[in-house]
Amino acid sequence: MGGAMKRLVPALLLLVAACHGAAPVRDPGELVIGTEGAYPPWNFTRPDGTLAGFEPEYLPILCARLHRHCRLVAMDWDGMIGALQTGKIDLIADAVQITPERAQVLAFGRPYALTTGVIATLRGSSLAALGDGGVRMDLDARGAVPDAMTARLRRGLAGKVIGVQLSGAFDSYLTGAIGPGVAIRYYRTMGERDLDLLNGRIDGTLEDESYIRPLLATRDGAALTMAGPRLIGGAIGRGEALAFRPGDTALRAAFDRAIDATLADGTVRRLGLKWFHMDASPPGARGGR
């Protein structure tokens, strides 16, 4: 029995050590950027394995302004914050929305985009006529007007079947704020949710407009329409930003300057129109020309 224990302890240590993994070989001065490659249209993986999307196109532009070489690596969201903290990657570019919880472990740069959550549904469905269409709804706002808006949304969604991606920001908003009146269906991937949205199994979905707008432009997506208020704040966050280690102030400041420049010269606007079919520049940066 003692013999087995003598072998068990080193084996466990080996297992723990193996998971720490060897540090990747990297050129000095090279920036390693973590992304998912599974969150279209911000970042996704083409069938042949290459990364494409808003961020894979935007980040090299930013790094060129910093005169640094950068490399994007794809990894699951679950492991990304850990990889940042242990130094495997230098920053995260994954359409990370600025929320108070995340701000406790991550240092956000200035937002390079601002997109809202929106309901998508089949044209002519009962949800298509949902009230407050196109009106911005701030989930952090307090008072009679926001409360009335939430109440109207709750009434409008009552008894409907809404599909969301499991563990996403919209999942927590629907489950928490809108509550039990809605029948929520959970999907592991956005693609599966899209299929059920198009075949009518779910009445609608709550998703980021940066995902919905390009979808509406496809042949299948032409049957869909956006409805109801545009959500921002709360669990949904206020804008997408790069995430750094809290101590990395110099790197963060350098990227902030580069982002300001690309907002001023219209790069963000151009890329937004290309990938999201909308200008996703944060307000205050728009109308600069």
Next chain:
Amino acid sequence: MDDNLPIITLLGFGPQGWGLALLAGAGLTVAVALAAMVLGMVLGAALATVQGLRVPVLARAAAIYGVVLRGVPELLVVLLLYFGTPGLLAALAGLFGLPPPESPPAFLTGCVAIGLVSAAYQAEVFRGGLLAVPRGQIEAAMAAGMTPWTRFRRVIAPQVLHHVLPPLGNIWQFNLKDSALVSITGLAELMRVSLVAAGSTRRPFVFFVAAMALYLLLTTASSALLHRAETRSRRWAGGQ
């Protein structure tokens, strides 16, 4: 993203073709099944041996392991390992004063999950197999002065193999199909690739038929190979 591409393009090897990704997925499927099979063999043999020993506590524990892992859905085991391992490793690392390690790769948690279940079934097969060799032959081998290794190689193994190969072949087929469950961890094996392709191109029928065809290829090829192995083993076991 893409609209109304012909099937040949979707499944092909061009820039918008998923052919290579599907084949790579099939390769990963085999890799997961193989790794799980090996783990299951090692652990299953250990469990079978333990249940033959005269230590009631260990035998009991091995028996309970078998009952639990054969009575619980494999999907739950995969879920447990995928979501639970980071926390478990963090706790373990904490015991030794190390910082929490990063989550193990999905391949590892997937293989281990399928392997743990496979071990429970393989243990049963090995238990039956070990009983297949007549006691008299083992005693005769011992009387003839054979070393334990020669005894195993010449007397036990050929006969056990003959008994054990068909059910093990069955378990291999199950491993191959159960590997699809690892798709929920995000690992890009065949099921996951076909699901992602189906979702992003919105052509589920095409990709699921393609995936089914590839799985059928894998299971049929396995059947053929196992049949050959079974015929061979029957010869080795002697006119039984």
Next chain:
Amino acid sequence: MNDEIAFLAATALAIARALPVTLLLALAGALGASLLAALLVAAHQTRALRPLARAWIFVFRGTPLLLQMAMVYYGLGALDAVRHGPLWPLLREPLVCAWLALACCCSAYIAEVLRAALAAVPRGQIEAALACGMNRRTRLIRVIVPQLVRLALPAYGNELVMLVKSTSLASTITVVDVTGVAQLVIAHSYRTIEVFCLAAAVYLALTAALTAALRLIERRLAQGALP
């Protein structure tokens, strides 16, 4: 500690509410699969339908159930003919799709079990029945079926246990069964071990009860059989 107990209680309640779904799927699945299997075996006996039966068994035993469920749920749902067809009100429901895939898949395995048992019925008994002048129907009921049941029961029982476990795959096509609830709670709370144990306990109870019932039936049948 109170927080932990509250969490466990809430999870247990959610699982209990989902248990009828699992049970319904298991029962309906077992019925559907067994009936289909009987049809398959019968088809296998005829010259005309044998290739069809062989193809069915080949496809459903050679591919994962997870893929079959995705095919029935998403694959069929994307076909215009299905969406505008008469069966859409049924095929729209995740539970129906899960049941369909489960029944078709398990029918292939059960059909093989039945075929093996059929081949194992002692030839002598069939010949004796023929010699006694029994017609086909009597021969079937008095001689073949009782033997078939006794021979097939262990393997059939195994397939039933696998069927009960396989109901958990319905959770991958949005069915909120025991596994579906477990996945939801884990994804929202990250407390894996407790949730897993609760869900696992439910399935263990089900399979243990099923196994015990099958052993009882086996013993009863053995009492009536010849030594």
